[in-house]
Amino acid sequence: MAVKPRVLKAALGLMAVCLAAYIVGPPLYWHLMEGLASASASASCPLCNCDCDSVPLLSIPQGLNNASFADCAKHDPDVSEDTQKNFAELLSEELKLREAEALEHQQRADMALLEAKKVTSQYQKEADKCNSGMETCEEAREKSEAALSAQRQMTAVWEQRARQRGWREGSARSQS
DSSP: OOOOHHHHHHHHHHHHHHHHHHHHHHHHHHHHHHHHHHHHHHHHSOOOOOOOSSSOSSOOOGGGOOHHHHGGGSOOHHHHHHHHHHHHHHHHHHHHHHHHHHHHHHHHHHHHHHHHHHHHHHHHHHHHHHHHHHHHHHHHHHHHHHHHHHHHHHHHHHHHHHHHTTOOHHHHHHHO
């Protein structure tokens, strides 16, 4: 059963229109309704009193009104002096705390440096031992090379004497 391309295109077009109406429809509807409501209300509604500066944002009932609340922001020398002292004490405490932290960090750094020096010293001792061992091995190798060279010379001398007396390399093996 083959679907005709025209029917398929028409169905897809109809789905696209429905989807667009579904997405755009509600906001458009509410926007139009607000416009109509404001147009009809503007004709029947009296003008608003827009002098908002004199009206307080929050009105406090007369019985709950605290007169000292309005004086709160005024400058009081005693309170100001206490506040300055408290502020100075807080700054002093903060400086002392930071100084103590800095001292603690310095002590940790000194301990880490001391530990690093100890480890470095230990590695240096190990390296010195290794170098000493290498020097000893090198000296022993040189001595053994010298002894081997002397032994080869001695062997060559004895071999030359043996050849002068008639010794051949193959004859010695056949006799033994």
